Amino acid sequence: MSRLTVKLGKLVLPNPVMLASGILSHGSLLEKALREGAGAVVTKSLTLKGRKGYETPVVVGVEEGLVNAVGLANPGYKDFLKNDLQMIKEKNRVIVSIAGDGPDEFVKIASSAEDAGIAAVELNLSCPHVKKHGLEIGKDPKLVRRIVKDTRGVLKIPVHVKMGFCDELIRSSLVAEDAGADAVVAINTLPAMVIDVYSRKPILSRICGGLSGPAIHPIALRCVYELYRELSIPVIGCGGVKDWQTATEFLLAGAKAVQVGSAVAIKGLKVFSEITEGLAKYLKEYGFESVDILMGSLEGKK
Amino acid sequence: MSRLTVKLGKLVLPNPVMLASGILSHGSLLEKALREGAGAVVTKSLTLKGRKGYETPVVVGVEEGLVNAVGLANPGYKDFLKNDLQMIKEKNRVIVSIAGDGPDEFVKIASSAEDAGIAAVELNLSCPHVKKHGLEIGKDPKLVRRIVKDTRGVLKIPVHVKMGFCDELIRSSLVAEDAGADAVVAINTLPAMVIDVYSRKPILSRICGGLSGPAIHPIALRCVYELYRELSIPVIGCGGVKDWQTATEFLLAGAKAVQVGSAVAIKGLKVFSEITEGLAKYLKEYGFESVDILMGSLEGKK
């Protein structure tokens, strides 16, 4: 076992650096990310029916980040499980992200995904929930409980929940843990917008979108730090990871693993091996036998 | 009257670009900012008693931003009004920021400030409220109402409220408007943290701090855009303004004025004239007779 091996409950991964949901999206590219060194890959959030997503522009670069409103474009879970999943050799390193419209959809998609042989599901509780007028599911602890409980009830594989940055982050995460979630992924993008001063228009077709990338890293880091202190289940850090330092910050703050999204745009797929190599070197230099020992080993002040 | 003159209720300013609270802080430097072209200056948030603030490090640079936990260091409102305010010639361009511990302190400091001849007060409702265990005042609409109502009740000068990014932003702002606030400033810093991977310690002495700078600009922009649609009183945009483009984005989204904070670190005090000159040129090029016409003139999609 290498220094970098991590256990996330039942999940054993060769390293703690995953591809985040919505990046690369398609089966053959997820396979490629694994070959390039990702410890695991998370799929685009799948919905019951296929979705074209919003009109372009759907993603735009800003200072140290991206703002996107892709609109959950995906071929629908059945299509994905049939076509895309088949392109990936190690299905035990695939985490299927699910964006359901209500508990029943989550359960339905999760069950099919489990049957297809994947490693875990990640419930995307941080995208606007249609029936509830655009409020994030994660801001509604009652709904979180039902979705997690129902999904957990029918699955054998781990159930991760992905949360956004909001006032209810800690409370909803505790509720998710209580309802049986196996890990919390924090965080999704933050509500944002970009305006083109020359045409005096919002750039994204949906006007508003979500901010990701290094810009949100200090925010995500604090979320992980606080969740680690409150939860017993593992936390997976997501937001602005772009090198071994940003990954290590998450691990020190208590994350068991990290996810990389936007950085793929600036570094390409080599970002995975770059991070794991840097991390391995750091562990060696600082005398950590394994990445597990590093996790949460942040020292206090004075 | 120049193209850049703005009216914020009773306040008339030569241009819409203010210095944000907590930057430069001291009287002689606020005077300098005015001479360098700021339309108005907001003081450091003043408290009843002087505060040393937290131990250093209290502010650290990150990707396109700063994370700070200065701890409201200030000489106390009496000391400030006596010593610092005297260093500023045009007191009618000084906005005094107040961080009170409960409505009474806000009222007390605000009254003294008004007596000293300043232009307006800015109630900092977005820093952790001691009595309520670190919850921001702005997240508690009831408390917002009381503080704004009480302060508004005793003052003649305008009362601005400064809000942070939170789920209650819109609701609390509507409550503030209803309680008599004359403008809403959005936004303060976002909860964040920075870890030094080499010493494996949090960098800030208080571990957590607030993220500011270009990194948060797309988030702040969306807040302003949404507030402008909900409120009747003016919105003042704050967060990541660093050039005329970022300022103009706020104005297009509906802000009546903007505040500049972190950008002073990268551009120095010339940032004010640079922005106002760029803005004036833009107005001319695009045929806007005045900055008022520009405000909120964002075009819809298609």
Next chain:
Amino acid sequence: MSYGKSVLAFEEFGFRPGKVERVVRETSKMVSVYIKLHLPNLPRPGQFLMIWVPDAEEVPMSVSGAGRRWVRISVLGRGKTTSKIQKLRRGDLVGVRGPFGRGFSLKGKSHLLVGGGSGVAALIYASKTISDQKKECVFLIGAKTSSELPFLREVKRLNQKLLMATEDGSAGYKGVVTDLVEPILIKKDFDSVMTCGPEKMMVKTVELALKHGVRVQASLERYMKCGFGVCGSCVLDPVGLRVCTDGPVFDGRILLQTDFGKFKRDAAGRRRPI
């Protein structure tokens, strides 16, 4: 940091304002738009821009010409956005990002260019660069009818050999452009073949070039949402290549291991037969 130039900045994925300087009708179907824009470097032939028309959508467009302070795109009216682009007028603003992607490799001294439809846009810029480098090329252009053949005068001005094919025989050879490929490959030695146009045409061209042992590159079109490698929508299955960053120009031998000519993904990511 030690990553050198292979690391991009997020700002490069934002839009720059481009002012329309000139709009020129090339054929009954194609319009060229000259956009004033300051680029740090000249785009490489085969690279593309993402063009956002504020009243419509954002679409990928090959660079069909460029100078120090301008770029040109040449657009076939295909749907909502391309027809908006065709209606742009001098002074209008578009949002531009890019140039993105890898262009053609121009190694070698003599090149055969095989283009049809909007694909001629990328090739005309390649042929200009080849001329600038004092190298030789033969340009094969195909269209339905003579009024749809673009850039004829431009190719002539470059003093390059031009062969045309029209399906109705109204100009040049009567038939499809790929019919001209094998004869010329037999007659003349080329260091490489470059092709851009309808995918069936490119498949044929790639097969012929490889049959004759000539290196061949083809520039692909796929549905693009981002243009810089994050969204995955432009994937080339099953090898997992992104047309926007790994392409749009690919080596023909690699393409034959892919869905090239067989499937592409739609906006939702569903696989559709071509």
Next chain:
Amino acid sequence: MSYGKSVLAFEEFGFRPGKVERVVRETSKMVSVYIKLHLPNLPRPGQFLMIWVPDAEEVPMSVSGAGRRWVRISVLGRGKTTSKIQKLRRGDLVGVRGPFGRGFSLKGKSHLLVGGGSGVAALIYASKTISDQKKECVFLIGAKTSSELPFLREVKRLNQKLLMATEDGSAGYKGVVTDLVEPILIKKDFDSVMTCGPEKMMVKTVELALKHGVRVQASLERYMKCGFGVCGSCVLDPVGLRVCTDGPVFDGRILLQTDFGKFKRDAAGRRRPI
């Protein structure tokens, strides 16, 4: 962007890890710490670093020496953090940001340096640079007693003229260092005077230099929370200068219009008489 080099990046306000290479006792009160650090450019004399000792606070420290891969600070034990710095050992890590601030202008051919206390740290680096530039200087160093006189050998090695003053007369002139200033200004022509040390000493030196018509620069110490110009804590009233970015080195004539020698602000921003 058109702002050129005068725009900094926020990353410059983050910490870089610096490994302690060597710790050297200079006097009974002062310890020099050599820190391994790769700086893009050599610091200018008079610039300072913000040194964060992870177990204590962050404090400003003048550069007292520097090479391509190291910097040196020279620290008087004054309180919690400075005594922690003095106890650092080879291999320990500190966080470093900077160099910040404007340094001394070294224009002119002959310089008089007047230092005392921790101020000698900044001046020894200035004198090294002056030597490197093959210019002349006279170095006046003052202390309470001979065991507190730092850098004596270093100044000698630079082949510069050194005059000492000790309050107890245990070395050099008996008295305060400013007593030496007027006599030498009368005896010798200097293009400029540079001073760093206790503020009363600097006030005296500035007055004497100006009296004799010599340009004078003084390097100030003020309470600093950020070091890069946002917090305002290092303000010099009433002209509104920030010691961290507008200084720490100022022209003497400007200083005489300020609270120089009279008031400084404490951590809360209260004005305190000096």
